[in-house]
Amino acid sequence: MASHEKFHFQSIEEVKEKVAELGANIHLSEDLSPLSHPVKVGRKTSPNAIAVLPMEGCDSEPDGSPSELVERRYTRFAAGGAGLLWWEACAVVREGRANPLQMMLTKENVGKFAELLKKTNAAAAAANGADHRPLNIIQLTHSGRYSRPEGHKGAPLVPQHDPLLDPRVGLAPDAPVVTDEYLDALTEKYVQSALLAKEAGFDGADIKSCHRYLLSELLASHTREGKYGGSFENRTRFLRQTIRAVRKAVGDDFIIACRFNVFDAHPYPYGFGVDQNDAWKFDPTEPMLLVKMLVEEGVDLLSNSAGNPYYIYPQVTRPFDQSSMGIPVPDEHPLESVSRLFDFTRRIQQAAGDVPVVGNGYTWLRQYAPYAGAANIADHSCSFMGLGRSSFAYPEAPRDILTKGEMDPKQCCITCSKCTQIMRDHGRTGCVIKDSKLYAPLYREAREEAQQREHSFQ
Template identity: 55%
Template sequence: MAPHARFNFKTLAELKAKIAELEVEIKLQDDLAPLSRRVRIGDQETPNSLAVLPMEGCDGTEDGAPSELTFRRYRRFAAGGAGLLWFEATAVVPEGRANPRQLHINRRNLPAFKELLHDSLEAARHSMGSDHRPLCILQLTHSGRYSKPFGQQQPVIAYHDPYLDGPAGVTPDQAPITDAELEQLQARYVEAALLAREAGFDGVDLKSCHRYLLSELLAAHTRHGKYGGEFANRVRFLLETIARVRAAVGDELVLAVRLSACDAHPYPYGWGVDREDCTRPDLREPKQLLHLLQQQGVSLMAVSAGNPYYNRPDVTRPFDTPLVGAAIPPEHPLESVARLFSVTREMQMAEPEVAIVGSGYSWLRQFLGHAAAANIAGRAVTLAGVGREAFAYPDFARDLLTRGYLDAHKVCIACSRCTQIMRDGGKTGCVIRDADLYLPIYKAGRASK
């Protein structure tokens, strides 16, 4: 591993030279035409190959509806021109919310979700033209051990994990969620999917990443019963829930999964990891799961890695500056980017018929389009997705598609402040590029700590 370093590249040539020096597999190309490719997903089609990944704003209302800040964010995302809008984590039960302002779709607030989608699509048409209609996916979640529905930790665990229990507020005598409770929870996912269809979304994602409940179940090696132990049991809940959702909605919705292909968490508590070195991916089981999901009708997957709540958040999101009080990562961010690209490439090659959305692009700043185009052209991914970059530069896709470059003065600088706001209990956005709104929130959160 090379020492950690901040982004300091003025030209594409400088970035290429550093990639060659580190001997990491990151390809860049000048031709950005692949970004304009339309992508067929089920019976739907995206207008291009760029995506906004699900990034929580932590700004919903008490009953889980989108607030004006939520509307503002998605109008900006939609007007920015991406072909796929992956709407953020939306709880299927109130006790599964990660914070008191996490979205939670239910019958009472369904009109607000309809309006959110309608306004987003109108913003896209107004900005990009009448024939531009992004694919819209709603992410459904249960936050599991990271549940804080009223601002205090109320963890729901699949099993005890000595690395995560303490920080999550799990007591030694806390009982894991039972098999019967998990079966009841499947019905809540079905209800949420039906509401998403009624609201007009094109598809739903059963969030299975970053050690939230469904992700944790995939690594339930130490759990007893039908949802733990051997591989078939650990993937059972996700596959059963997918099947129940498909039976309820038929072919009307795209079925998607955002998956941590490897979570960089020590075995036997980790998923997709080498048993000796958890930072080394072992994708045999994730590939097997992807195949089973494809057989059950999942046609879209966003690949991530790591656990941002554990000791290597850079595995999930390479950065220049860590959270306040956190350690500097032990590797260069380009090595972290290369790991995300490699994991995604292996998953895409394993199931070419599934549209895979990649991550890890934001750290590359104004050069992210060159990496995205190379990966799409090389069939290492179907669509390129950005998270933090969309907070900072919501019109990134429009600029790449119409101008052929990104403005270096508008890009995300990987400073972790958008994450720091969330950790401090505030509403999330870009402190640097959207400072009038979010800098006061950031300062208030820091003062409270």
């Protein structure tokens, strides 16, 4: 491992030199044509190989329907030219919302989502040509340990206790865990949400299983008793039965996706994909079994992630120059963090065969991200280059890549983590630097309110 440092590269040659110095497994190609190729996803096709990854704004209406800020975000993403829009976390039950303004599809508001999808697709066509129609995938979620459906106090729902994470959410060691009966009934909630998504006009739904939310934590529930814990078969039972139930309900023309954690970077027996003796050592055994299981269950689209954004090692999920407040500087170079994520995607795509995999970890590379994305697609290390935080800062990046052959360095995300800080402060989030007129005041507002709450608790 090398020391952490901020992005400072002035040329692709400098990036290549640093990659070589670190021995990182990162390839760069100046032939960007792979990014323009259509990608078959299930029975549908994305017009290109660039995806917007799910980035939550925490800014829907209280009933879960799209607000003006949500409409602004997705019409900008669509106009930006990406072929795949992976919409943000949408709660399947009220008690599973990560915040009081988390997106949520209901029978009462499905029409509002349908209206927004029409506007989104129209924005894509207007900016990129009449034949440009992105695929729209909505991410269905239950926030589990990180549920906060009302106010500023969490209301965690966990499948197992965790001595490291429980104190951070105020969970007592003897607090009840969710029952098998609760999980049995929850599958139908995913089915109902998927049917509403199809009615609204989405092309597919993601059964979200990453970042230590409920389904992600179920994958690591080694200490849980009963049919949803212990063995690998039991820990994957909920995901398998839910995929099957959703498929039966929505039919074969609707995409079923899964964005899941490959590596939790969290000690066994509370982490998934980790060596039993070293939480920082990846054990691919179960993650690869999971990929093959998902393919056998007929999942059409995969995306891997890692880590826990709520804990103290966010670089495992999203390499950064500067992290949010209270997070230590990691003892590795961001390019090593990027390389780890690329390696996970490479393994997942190899195991998934023809099922497309959306890669992540590109944003820290700034204007050199397309060179890495093109190289990874060309050597079959992934099928899509996914852009997360970058899309908050620079929604036009896909169009610039495809039409100009480059990204504008002045518009790139600088990985300052202020968008994350707003979320931690319970505010509405976006890019504070590149979209400052709107989000700088929201950042200050959320910071001040968080500080007031901190003082009131002291």
